Amino acid sequence: MEMPRVSTSRTPYVFLAIGAACLLAGSYIGLFVAPAEQYMGNVQRIMYVHVPTAWNWMIAVLFAFGCAIAFLFKSDVKWDARLEAGLEVGALLAFLLCCQGAIWAKPTWGVWWDWDPRLTTTAVLLFSLLGILALRRFVEDPIKRAIWSSVATIIASIDLPIVYMSVKWWNSLHQQQSTPQTVSSQFHLPLRLNAFGVLFLMIGFLMLRSRIAGYRLQQELAAPPVLTGEEAGELA
Amino acid sequence: MLTAALRKELLLQWRTRSQMMAVFVFGAAALLLFSFAIGPNTEALRTFSAGFLWLGLLLSSTLTLAESFHAEMENRALEGLLLLPSDPRALYYGKTIANWLQLTLLGLALVPVMVVLYDAGTTQLLKLLLIIVLGTAGLAAPGTLYAAMTAQLRAKQTLLPLLLFPLIVPALLASVKATSLVILGDPMGQLKSWIGLLSAFDLIYWSLCGVLYGRVVEE
């Protein structure tokens, strides 16, 4: 297994900066400029962070799935480093999504949580990701860890299309998917800005987290130190 | 090769059948505890009986699934098996089918316990059998795969449930729903769609896990 090379370019920081700027601009517009919605009033403004988080969470899971497949086919550990990043960022976004959803649900549905299909399948995927991250902590051999994480990620990703289609397949309490057709045009700009904002932030996070994983893999895959003559003599 | 693997698994299970008795007692005890948690509310017990049955079965499955790799972990038998000139998938499916049979038997054994404790009887025994067969299939496939992984680790007892439970939630939900409809009645004819969903999950997991098994046990 080759030693992974870790990049030191400034690109992730550029992504973080652009992402933060977009998110700030989009949030400002969403909070103060866009009109209040007809039925949900101002509470609906939570959509401008909730929907972008949801979209990017699904992208993160797809990214992790892609890395898992890439690793199993190519056996290059750099894909495991990226997989680790995808899993962690995916878990973070999923947790954030559930919190935002609960905050939005309380004033609109009257409850913090409801076991409807979209929420249930999302929670399932969150726990799956946490489980795989836990698995990684207990496997010491980096190659085995990489193979098993890839296998587990592929199996867990089956839930993602179910999450996406859950609002269509079942009569879910949750809103239908947000597309330009279902969302009024006055809300498009802050939604798009925040979507790109979170996307760029996420790309920056994935790059930085992959580097951290890459450094750790370098340490784990490094050959053991060669003993000098004296030290070798002591052991004999 | 598959029949040889399956025969080996069934033979192993037959030789350790006293353990099966212990697992059954564990499952029955779990069902008993659930009824204590709800209290003497016969209506509630009957309404949730399907959920209790499947929860009891799920908890018991972590015992049987972990146990199914016990023999392979001694004397590095797993490596020995891999040296054989055969497809590792045959080994996987042999073990999974054996685990599936074991869980089906366990499920069937727990049904009378459910009937007695929760007053949850039904005359549609064939439908109940079908649901148990399909539901335990959904447990056995990913369960065997993850048991193979975690058997090699120190923290096996915590990791197997941690990894397995989120994955089998869809199968669990479908099984509970279908069993509930059989016990409590199905006025809107929803049973078919839940069984269809369960079958779809089984198909996906049985094929995917078989494909991936080879990578999990390779050296």
Place this chain on the structure above:
Amino acid sequence: MTEGIVTGGWEYVWTAYSLTAAAFLIYGVSLITRLRKERASK
């Protein structure tokens, strides 16, 4: 509630936005810190 229309609720909006901002900020800072530490210990 009058005619099913939600009134007020700004506290929910502020909570959701601050939570999101805090999560991204803290995670980003933690990543940069961890990366610096990994590189320093090479």
